Amino acid sequence: MSSTLDAPLGARTPDPASGATFAAGERVPTRRRYLMCEPRFFTVEYVINPWMRPDQPVSTERAVEQWEQLRRTYERLGHTVETIEPQPGLPDMVFAANSGTVIDGRVLGSRFRAEQRAAEAEHFRRWFLEHGYRSVVMPEKINEAEGDFAWTGSLLLAGTGFRTDPGAHAEAQEVLGMPVVSLQLVDPRYYHLDVALFVLDDQSEHPLVAYYPDAFSPGSQQVLRRLFPDAVIANAEDAECLGLNGVSDGRNVVLPMEATHLAEKVAERGFEPVLVDVSELRKSGGGPKCCTMELRD
Template identity: 60%
Template sequence: MRRTATRRHYLMVRPTYFDVEYSINPWMDPKKPTFTEVAVAQWEWLRNLYLELGHRVEQLQPRSGLPDMVFAANGATVVNGQALVARFRHTHRCPESAAYLRWFREHGYRNVRQARWINEGEGDYLLAGPRLLAGSGFRTNTEAHLESQEFFGMPVVGLTLVDPRYYHLDTALTVLDHDTVMYYPKAFSASSRRLLEELYPDAITASDDDAAAFGLNAVSDGRHVVLPQAATGLVGQLRERGFEPIGADLSELLKAGGSVKCCTLELRAGQTEGPRHGR
């Protein structure tokens, strides 16, 4: 099967101030050394790859004292030109919301506001065709799901996360195209697993090793799938399904519990842009 890539529009934040100064997920250990210059180099590789693939990349200026701001996906959810900005659970990240609100307003978004309930943006909201898949269990409140459904005017399907290593939905599930996802079943409650099996009977499922390599923190344009290079099992399954996996090394950012998708917030201005031929 030949897959078709679609040109995307992303927002990213350079990890100028990246560090692990506190621990708000199991991946973060402030005792381990971090190397900001390595994080920047890995991030620049990812940004340049998006440009090479024909995607458009915007940048929001990083703020001193906000070392996790590089994880732009958590800052908002954007669908059809409407931006619902995050309300972070942990005080360490709360100041990021003001930066996103200002950016969206300065860039002409008319329907933009901060979420009323705890809502960590595309960390827990993934657009899958006609619906938003929404995570809860560790960060985003279930009350936020109804708020998002009303704000965007589209169905929101709640999924409960149960493994603290996979604290955001985007660490346990990737939307590959409108009809296809890959996910790690053990990250979800029994009822959520049954729901995913019903919605996506042909989904790709990740092994323990691939999930632990953050292989599901990936970005797909419908053809190319950028994911951590250590997730070799997923790489093989993607090729079998006609996708073109591209391995990434974001190992420095993984020290803070983030990888490809965490660094990438998709800006959806309206209907999906027309298909194009990839590399």
């Protein structure tokens, strides 16, 4: 397991449980393009999820440092990072994943449930239009974008229960032209799909995900078992540090630094964990994925 970006690509990583080794190089990364927003105005001044505590101190400077580390991590891994200008009065705009879903160059924007974040959607809509996207649709239903949508390479997993309306799933299928599978979230701590599940491999014939079963209803757990019988199963510790708010390029898996157990589990499957400090951003309920919208052009 690596917490830096300097580990050799062909390095073999030990399995702490068995002492066995595996070749991380067997997994092949694909170059990605991401959209991010600097947390220049980051603070916690309201409560819209169980992680937010306005009575606790927050360092905007530290949040910016952690965001910069995350951005540099992506760039060192060979990915392209685009940025959108942050806006005063929108402290959660750093969580770019909530403002758009892009597949094959088609964009489905967002419509936030919390009024405190509603204005973010228009800034992202303008960014898409200014950067050459022509198929940009703003949703009629409450839709918090990649917060509740996860693309597996063949279908779109769609969460509901706390933020995104169930009707937004049908809207996404119509706009994006991709099959959608609805999943019911039941634990308010894991209010978005992207803090309960993430996609490790979206390039192979059989996509691979990691998820925390207890975040989902019994029926949705059955659906996930059927779709992903080989999934990486996270435990409560993984979920509680927002470890499932990860980002994978098919080989390198960017995770919060506290997610050591989950890092070991994905390493056992031949992935290379890259641990980053997002502790300040987590005070608003976010992690690597929340800060990262993937531009699938």
